[in-house]
Amino acid sequence: MESRSNAPAVLVVEEETHQREAIVSHLEAAGFSALGVESTDEALGLLRARTILALVTDAHLPGPMDGFELAQTARERFADLPVVMMSGHSDASSGALPEGAAFVAKPYLLEHLVPTLRRMTGVR
Numbered sequence: 001m002e003s004r005s006n007a008p009a010v011l012v013v014e015e016e017t018h019q020r021e022a023i024v025s026h027l028e029a030a031g032f033s034a035l036g037v038e039s040t041d042e043a044l045g046l047l048r049a050r051t052i053l054a055l056v057t058d059a060h061l062p063g064p065m066d067g068f069e070l071a072q073t074a075r076e077r078f079a080d081l082p083v084v085m086m087s088g089h090s091d092a093s094s095g096a097l098p099e100g101a102a103f104v105a106k107p108y109l110l111e112h113l114v115p116t117l118r119r120m121t122g123v124r
Helices: 017-029 040-049 067-077 106-121
Strands: 009-013 034-037 052-058 083-087 102-105
Touching: 009 017, 009 040, 017 034, 017 106, 034 040, 040 052, 040 067, 052 067, 052 106, 067 083, 083 106, 102 106
Parallel strands: 009 034, 009 052, 052 083, 083 102
Antiparallel strands: none
């Protein structure tokens, strides 16, 4: 897990270590506090344990719950949580996004993620 502080953080769920680390670094360079985890189980634990500013999750994660299910579960528990779904293998039609969630295709992730999070969270 990576994090700069105990401030509300953007939670990044991505099973690929290098991609996860790059996304967390990108968000931190933009001024966000960010945490990176590789599984939905870890993500659910952090959602329960600390204040999360936003959830950024890969759509297709291994294990019993994929990113779409994680996003739905997170929004059921935290109705106002901003959610960004990302994928390099699909588009938003691959699963049901929670109402108000955003979708960013991985080839454009670093270009669009920070502006999307700024819009959704109000953090400048």
